[in-house]
Amino acid sequence: MVRHLYVHLPFCASRCGYCAFVVEVGALEMRDAYLDGLCHELAAEHPRLGALETVYLGGGTPTLMRTRRIAVLLEAIAPSMAEGAEISIEANPETVDRAAFAGLRAAGVTRVSIGAQSFQPQLLQSLDRRATADQVRSAVACAKEAGFASVSVDLLFGIPGQTWEQLEADMAEVHALGVDHISWYELEIKPDTALARMGAQVPDDDWAADAYEMIVRDLEGYGYRWYETANFSQPGHECRHSLGYWSASDYLGIGVGAVSTVDGVRWRNTTALASYLGEVARSGRPGRTMEPLDAATRRRERWMLGLRLDQPLDTAWAGPPDHPEVIGRLEAGGLLEIDGGRVSLTRRGRFVQNAVLHELMEYA
Ligand SMILES: C[S@@+](CC[C@H](N)C(=O)[O-])C[C@H]1O[C@@H](n2cnc3c(N)ncnc32)[C@H](O)[C@@H]1O
Ligand code: SF4
The missing domain is CATH 1.10.10.920 (Arc Repressor Mutant, subunit A)
Structure with missing residues (x-):
C-alpha cells in the first residue's frame, strides 16, 4: 500500500528559461476539467492507497489552481490520509497573498515551498521569472503569518552570469528570511529550454564547488541541518515527502506527466493534457509508459x-x-x-x- 501521494498541477503563466517540467502555459480555462480528471484518477487508484503520510502538490504552479480547487482536491484525498499527514504545496510568489495562504492553511495544507530562485533582479530576469525579489519576501512573510507547520524556499546557484557577490547577497537574504527549510539546487541546463537554446553557460566546476561549500557552511552556521545533498532544515522541519523518495519508498503520482513507483514497477502518465483528460474520464487510467524495475x-x-x-x-x-x-x-x-x-x-x-x-x- 502506498503512503506517499504526488499530485501534478501543470498550469503556469509562462515557461521559465531553465524549466523542463511538464507544464501547460495559457490553458487556465482547463483547470476545472483538470480537477475532475484528477478526481477520476484518484478514485481509480484508491485500492492502492494506504493511510497517506504525505501528500505533495507540485507543478507547474499549483497555486494557480486557486484555493477553492485545492480545497476540493484535498477533500477528495482526505479519506485516505493518516492522522498528522504532511500536506505540501509549491507556491510561486507572484500568485499568492495573505488571503491565499490563509485559505490554503484552512484547506489543510501544512507545508509550503516558495520558489524564490534568487533575489537578484538581473538573475531573476535572466531566468524569465515573473516574481520580483520583493514579491518573494512578501510571500514568505505571508506564509509565516498564516501559520504553516513549515515554510521552505527554493534557491538556485550556478546561474549563468552569477557572480560571487550575488551569491553572497542571496545568502544574506535567505538568512534574513528565517525560514524552516531551504532547498538550494545547482542549476542544470536541460535540453529544449530557452537557456539551452541560447547557449547559456553555467559557471565553471571550481566556482560551483566553492559555491556549494559556502552554501553548506553558512546554512549550517545558521542552524540548518544539511540532511540531503541540496536540502537544509531546522530541526523537525525536514520534508517527509522527499524523505520518502530518498529512502526508495513506493509513491503514487497522479496528474499529467506524473511518475509512480509501486511494487517494483515505475510508470509515467501521458504528458499530453488532452489525452490525459479524455482517458481519465473514460476509465480513470491515463495512458502510461510502464517500466518494471529489475x-x-x-x-x-x-x-x-x-x-x-x-x-x-x-x-x-x-x-x-x-x-x-x-x-x-x-x-x-x-x-x-x-x-x-x-x-x-x-x-x-x-x-x-x-x-x-x-x-x-x-x-x-
Ligand atoms: C517543480 S519546480 C518548480 C516549482 C514552481 N513552479 C517554481 O517555479 O518555483 C521545483 C524546484 O526545482 C528547481 N528547479 C527547476 N528547474 C531546475 C533546473 N533546471 N536545475 C536545477 N533546479 C531546478 C527550482 O528551484 C524549483 O523551485
Ligand atoms: S513557474 Fe516553475 S514550473 Fe512553471 S515554468 Fe517556471 S519553473 Fe517551470
Whole structure:
C-alpha cells in the first residue's frame, strides 16, 4: 500500500528559461476539467492507497489552481490520509497573498515551498521569472503569518552570469528570511529550454564547488541541518515527502506527466493534457509508459538515493554496491565510512558524491 501521494498541477503563466517540467502555459480555462480528471484518477487508484503520510502538490504552479480547487482536491484525498499527514504545496510568489495562504492553511495544507530562485533582479530576469525579489519576501512573510507547520524556499546557484557577490547577497537574504527549510539546487541546463537554446553557460566546476561549500557552511552556521545533498532544515522541519523518495519508498503520482513507483514497477502518465483528460474520464487510467524495475536497478537506486542523506545506508536492505572492491580505497581516502552493515559518505565524500557513486555503481 502506498503512503506517499504526488499530485501534478501543470498550469503556469509562462515557461521559465531553465524549466523542463511538464507544464501547460495559457490553458487556465482547463483547470476545472483538470480537477475532475484528477478526481477520476484518484478514485481509480484508491485500492492502492494506504493511510497517506504525505501528500505533495507540485507543478507547474499549483497555486494557480486557486484555493477553492485545492480545497476540493484535498477533500477528495482526505479519506485516505493518516492522522498528522504532511500536506505540501509549491507556491510561486507572484500568485499568492495573505488571503491565499490563509485559505490554503484552512484547506489543510501544512507545508509550503516558495520558489524564490534568487533575489537578484538581473538573475531573476535572466531566468524569465515573473516574481520580483520583493514579491518573494512578501510571500514568505505571508506564509509565516498564516501559520504553516513549515515554510521552505527554493534557491538556485550556478546561474549563468552569477557572480560571487550575488551569491553572497542571496545568502544574506535567505538568512534574513528565517525560514524552516531551504532547498538550494545547482542549476542544470536541460535540453529544449530557452537557456539551452541560447547557449547559456553555467559557471565553471571550481566556482560551483566553492559555491556549494559556502552554501553548506553558512546554512549550517545558521542552524540548518544539511540532511540531503541540496536540502537544509531546522530541526523537525525536514520534508517527509522527499524523505520518502530518498529512502526508495513506493509513491503514487497522479496528474499529467506524473511518475509512480509501486511494487517494483515505475510508470509515467501521458504528458499530453488532452489525452490525459479524455482517458481519465473514460476509465480513470491515463495512458502510461510502464517500466518494471529489475533487482539491479532497485539496488542501484537505493544506493544513489540513500547516499544523498546524512543518515547511514543499511546495506542489508540496500544490497551490495556493484564494485565492493573500491570500498576499502574510498574509506582509506576519507570519503566513505562503514560501521557494521551501515555505510555513509563522510563530510568530504558528500561534496564529491557523484564521483564516489560513479566508483561504486554501474549506471544504466
Ligand atoms: C517543480 S519546480 C518548480 C516549482 C514552481 N513552479 C517554481 O517555479 O518555483 C521545483 C524546484 O526545482 C528547481 N528547479 C527547476 N528547474 C531546475 C533546473 N533546471 N536545475 C536545477 N533546479 C531546478 C527550482 O528551484 C524549483 O523551485
Ligand atoms: S513557474 Fe516553475 S514550473 Fe512553471 S515554468 Fe517556471 S519553473 Fe517551470
